[in-house]
Amino acid sequence: MRGVEAMAQRPDGSMFPFLPFPTPIRNADGDLVGAVNMLVDISDRKLAESNQRVFLDELNHRVKNNMTMLYALIRSAERESHSTEARAVLGDAAQRVGAMAAAQQVLYTEHDQTGVYARDFVRACDSARQAFSKDVTLHIDVDARYLRNDITMPLALILNELLTNAAKHGCDDSGRCEIWISLMRSDDEYVLTVRDRGPGYDFKDTGRRSSGTGLIS
Known part of the structure; x- marks a missing residue:
């Protein structure tokens, strides 16, 4: 999911708002082999x-x-x-x-x-x-x-x-x-x-x- 705001919990228990940017990784045949997800902190x-x-x-x-x-x-x-x-x-x-x-x-x-x-x-x-x-x-x-x-x-x-x-x-x-x-x-x-x-x-x-x-x- 992109374009939505969500909340995440850090290991210390504190919460912060973020925007998710998940990106799938596919091989040459188009099969899903993995993904990279980046969470952008928007607290400021x-x-x-x-x-x-x-x-x-x-x-x-x-x-x-x-x-x-x-x-x-x-x-x-x-x-x-x-x-x-x-x-x-x-x-x-x-x-x-x-x-x-x-x-x-x-x-x-x-x-x-x-x-x-x-x-x-x-x-x-x-x-x-x-x-x-x-x-x-x-x-x-x-x-x-x-x-x-x-x-x-x-x-x-x-x-x-x-x-x-x-x-x-x-x-x-x-x-x-x-x-x-x-x-x-x-x-x-x-x-x-x-x-x-x-x-x-x-x-x-x-x-x-x-x-x-x-x-x-």
Whole structure:
């Protein structure tokens, strides 16, 4: 057997991880006459991998805590502000930080450090339900199974803006709002769709990166 990791016991009773490289020896007629087996000790590699996991877990934990603290500080400033415009800006900023914190939380809890499960990620980015007192119902359809880490933060911000817009403008007279989220994988692309029962609008890039549509663009 090759390409597998196993444990071996030394004569003193200590154990060590190794990779086996068995090689059969055959004569001119092709008959098996013997074999050579080499065991490669990978103790140092396993130790390095363990240290790396501990480092990444600690890093993710600190980032998560810092985002949570930042979110709390912005919310506190929003509550204490006497300016309506300032409260609106701080509220938007807090919600965006909250979306990033939700994405970071999913990354932190995943064992695989290269990506996350798409369905878990989309559900974690559901900030509309917490941000508004209105009755918001989400219908989530996720076909993409896996998301790479490098696209999670932009996707979290885009989802946050679209859900916020839908929760603000897509509700009926009674305050009830239904939102459909679809994330599909098509060849090498991800297709995200967010829709509601609202009146709709023409999406135009405002040119201001701080605005919702500007951030999405």
